[in-house]
Amino acid sequence: MKRLLLLPVLVFALTGCGLDASMEDQMPQNQEAADTRTYTPAPVLVKESEAYQYINNKGEVAIEGPFQEADYFSEGLARVSTEEGSYMINEKGKKQFDLKYELAEPFSDERGLIEVTAGNDQGFPRYGYINKKGSITINPIYYTATSFSENKAFGLFANNAENEDGWTVHLLNKSGETKEIEGLRVGNTTYMLPYSEGRAVIMPNQYAHAYLLDEKGQIISRGIYNEISSFHNGLAPAMKETDNGEQKWGYIDRDGNEVIPFEYTEASEFGENAAFVQQDGLWGIIDRKGKWIQAPVYDDAYAFSEGLGAVNTGGLWGFVDEKGNMAIPAQFADAGLFQSGLAQVFVGETNAAYINSKGEYVIEPDGYAALRLEEAGTDDKTQHAVSEEEAVQRIRTLLAIENQDEYFVEIDHLDEGSNYVIHAYGLTILDEETGEGHSFTLGYYVVNPSTGEVRDFFTGETISEYKPDYSTETEGYILFNGGDFTAEFPEEYDAYPSYSYNDESFRMLTVDPGENIHFFVYSGSEDDTPDDFIVNESFETLTEKEKDYGDVGQVIRYRIDADDGSYIKTFEQTLYKDGSQIIVGLMFDSWDTYNQYKSQYLDFKKSVKKR
Numbered sequence: 001m002k003r004l005l006l007l008p009v010l011v012f013a014l015t016g017c018g019l020d021a022s023m024e025d026q027m028p029q030n031q032e033a034a035d036t037r038t039y040t041p042a043p044v045l046v047k048e049s050e051a052y053q054y055i056n057n058k059g060e061v062a063i064e065g066p067f068q069e070a071d072y073f074s075e076g077l078a079r080v081s082t083e084e085g086s087y088m089i090n091e092k093g094k095k096q097f098d099l100k101y102e103l104a105e106p107f108s109d110e111r112g113l114i115e116v117t118a119g120n121d122q123g124f125p126r127y128g129y130i131n132k133k134g135s136i137t138i139n140p141i142y143y144t145a146t147s148f149s150e151n152k153a154f155g156l157f158a159n160n161a162e163n164e165d166g167w168t169v170h171l172l173n174k175s176g177e178t179k180e181i182e183g184l185r186v187g188n189t190t191y192m193l194p195y196s197e198g199r200a201v202i203m204p205n206q207y208a209h210a211y212l213l214d215e216k217g218q219i220i221s222r223g224i225y226n227e228i229s230s231f232h233n234g235l236a237p238a239m240k241e242t243d244n245g246e247q248k249w250g251y252i253d254r255d256g257n258e259v260i261p262f263e264y265t266e267a268s269e270f271g272e273n274a275a276f277v278q279q280d281g282l283w284g285i286i287d288r289k290g291k292w293i294q295a296p297v298y299d300d301a302y303a304f305s306e307g308l309g310a311v312n313t314g315g316l317w318g319f320v321d322e323k324g325n326m327a328i329p330a331q332f333a334d335a336g337l338f339q340s341g342l343a344q345v346f347v348g349e350t351n352a353a354y355i356n357s358k359g360e361y362v363i364e365p366d367g368y369a370a371l372r373l374e375e376a377g378t379d380d381k382t383q384h385a386v387s388e389e390e391a392v393q394r395i396r397t398l399l400a401i402e403n404q405d406e407y408f409v410e411i412d413h414l415d416e417g418s419n420y421v422i423h424a425y426g427l428t429i430l431d432e433e434t435g436e437g438h439s440f441t442l443g444y445y446v447v448n449p450s451t452g453e454v455r456d457f458f459t460g461e462t463i464s465e466y467k468p469d470y471s472t473e474t475e476g477y478i479l480f481n482g483g484d485f486t487a488e489f490p491e492e493y494d495a496y497p498s499y500s501y502n503d504e505s506f507r508m509l510t511v512d513p514g515e516n517i518h519f520f521v522y523s524g525s526e527d528d529t530p531d532d533f534i535v536n537e538s539f540e541t542l543t544e545k546e547k548d549y550g551d552v553g554q555v556i557r558y559r560i561d562a563d564d565g566s567y568i569k570t571f572e573q574t575l576y577k578d579g580s581q582i583i584v585g586l587m588f589d590s591w592d593t594y595n596q597y598k599s600q601y602l603d604f605k606k607s608v609k610k611r
Helices: 021-026 367-375 388-398 591-607
Strands: 012-015 038-041 044-048 051-055 061-067 078-082 085-089 095-098 102-108 111-117 125-130 136-142 152-158 167-173 178-180 190-196 199-204 211-213 219-222 236-241 247-252 258-264 274-279 282-287 292-298 308-313 316-321 326-332 342-347 351-356 361-363 407-414 420-429 437-447 454-456 477-481 485-490 494-500 506-514 517-525 540-549 553-562 568-576 580-588
Touching: 061 078, 078 102, 111 136, 136 152, 152 190, 152 199, 167 190, 236 258, 258 274, 274 292, 274 308, 292 308, 308 326, 326 342, 388 407, 388 420, 388 437, 388 454, 477 494, 485 506, 485 517, 485 591, 506 591, 517 591, 568 591, 580 591
Parallel strands: 437 494
Antiparallel strands: 012 038, 044 051, 051 061, 078 085, 085 095, 102 111, 111 125, 125 136, 152 167, 167 178, 190 199, 199 211, 211 219, 236 247, 247 258, 274 282, 282 292, 308 316, 316 326, 342 351, 351 361, 407 420, 420 437, 437 454, 477 485, 494 506, 506 517, 517 580, 540 553, 553 568, 568 580
16 A cells, blocks of 8 residues: 655644534534634744754744754644653643653544553563643553544554464553454454544454454454555545455445445545546546546655645656646655645755645745754855765765675665665575575664765764774684674674674674574664564564573573574573673574584684673
8 A cells, every 4th residue: 555645744733622522423424513623833843953943834933942852743742852851842832741651653632652661571562542741541551552533542452472362452442441342363463543434444464354343343344355544535445465466456435345446556545536546557536436537647646635636747746636637736856745735845855845735835945944044144055965876875885885786775764854864784595596585784874965974873973984893813713893792703704794883883793604694793782672683573483582690690592483484593692780782693594504504603602702
């Protein structure tokens, strides 16, 4: 299913009278209440240098900050962070309450979804809810949960996490009362959509089908569709796999009946009376009966919102109305959805702006940066644009892998400051015939598109040159000096440092003595374990785990098997009393390979020393 919004959009607060739950239940079906609400633009989140502030729709500073981290406003509240900690502010910038928990999702229906780490259970946080005073209203006991919508939410509860059938879904109200959804077969990878128009969707990934539920949590449809999206104006996109494995999208009504045939490769939610669908690689517009309003001509498209939808043609974005007329000519590098009369657009790769439904700038491209420069009394507004291709090449040069095809460097996403976040990784093929293998991370990096500065994604340290600290101690061997450890290995082995502390030391080292085996060592905080050492339950199983206690701290040994049998990983994790850890382990394709390199691994493991 196509992601319908790539950019952060302007969020607005709703003021006025709303319907409570009891009044909603009494409303006749399909009857809408008269909308007498007024819309007040919330302050807009912007980033200058490394700090966040908020501006109004005229480009003036509304909440000065500066904040180290900040979120967009939702229901009149936004999360911000300073050196003193995280807290919630209102739209005037006034502190409302300190945040004792990680806010996983913005407030919705007066409830905020929180994330709490469950002791030493790394990788498995729990989710609960707080009210607008910061008090917990529903304890964090769920493995995953949705935001509240239509005064209801879902939480995935583990009755017995070790048992495939030990999971249940709870339907929650705002008071914390729960109802177990009966008739579901779910697991720990279950995906749940919040309610929309009295319907909700639960999709257990491991069973490859979707459940459609009514407002009381009763199952309307099961096993017919592989995926179902949210409802808009009575219709929802849904996907079915054909007998030959093709994915075809169509539309269903609130009772789960097929309304528009399943003949599209992708489909968006409906606006008022039109939706974007894709056929043969291009996007067009259909009406509620599935008839073409505009035959497929667009390279890409987002959903309609407030009567306009963003479309890409010739590499530029513009907006069309539901009749297929080009309302705002294609001229932007990217564009988002309209909300309360405004949409965010990008002019060039990095210059954000906001336009109204006439295509007029409400906030000029890069207007905030220009405003701040004028206040500082300087005319220096020079932009140093670094393209995506140049940023990728900069990382390749930094890692000295310019001409090595086995390594990949890709734009992962843009952060809130429109900097490039880049993932560098390698690929090892275990089976040449099937192409099966695995990847290993070299690192994540942030490139400033204006200055070209490169920083480590995790530490924020500026990296000017790739400097793994190698020094030879024993003839024929290389001694690697990591951030908190040293390790020794034969000089003929390939080695890849990653997860840098700074430009001279690294937290992880991968050593390849052969084609189908890798040695690993990692050092860092006990609370910061890379994904390389965590079970991915979508395709891996934790088969062994044992704990010992010694003078230095706790030692945990564990084994992870790929579900398809393509590899095995074994690790020894030492948790020191000072809160640090060192993990040493290996990954191999078979026990024959392990036995072949066992003595080399034991030598490598013995060489690892904490600094």
